[in-house]
Amino acid sequence: MNYGTSEVVYISLLVPVLLALLVVILVITLRWFSYKERMALIKQGLPLEDKRTKEEKRKLFLAIGVTVGLMGLALTIGLATLGLGPWLLYGLIPFFVGLAMILASLIMMPSKPKKEPPAEHWEPVETVETASTESEVWEDEEEN
Numbered sequence: 001m002n003y004g005t006s007e008v009v010y011i012s013l014l015v016p017v018l019l020a021l022l023v024v025i026l027v028i029t030l031r032w033f034s035y036k037e038r039m040a041l042i043k044q045g046l047p048l049e050d051k052r053t054k055e056e057k058r059k060l061f062l063a064i065g066v067t068v069g070l071m072g073l074a075l076t077i078g079l080a081t082l083g084l085g086p087w088l089l090y091g092l093i094p095f096f097v098g099l100a101m102i103l104a105s106l107i108m109m110p111s112k113p114k115k116e117p118p119a120e121h122w123e124p125v126e127t128v129e130t131a132s133t134e135s136e137v138w139e140d141e142e143e144n
Contacts, residue, residue, distance in 0.1 A: 064104035069098020 041048055052060070057108050072095025 004142050058105050061101060061108075065098045065101025065105055067098070068094050069102060072096070072098055 072091050072093065074091070076088060076091030076095055079087050124139065
């Protein structure tokens, strides 16, 4: 097939718009199915699933960050074969978005509790009775 210049321009403009439209349709469809599932559970009187815990959300955020970052890195490496130019932004932007997600996940990580030494190292101190004044000391010695 022999495409003209104007046809290539139209196709190159249309493909990203169609891909974005498909992603939006997919997200809306998945949300709709989730809504229908929740309504069916409520109608049957079954308990709803528990929401994810903060730890699970943080791990998911970290996993998404790693995935986006690695995809951006792969795009950057692939586009670098064309040379330096503005097209590298198509790889650098997702790469740095992924890095930002990873850093945000690590920042949100709860701090580890400080470890205390095991109880077996703690020994009770024996109390030693001592004379509080000199007169008591002299009295004790006189009795002996």
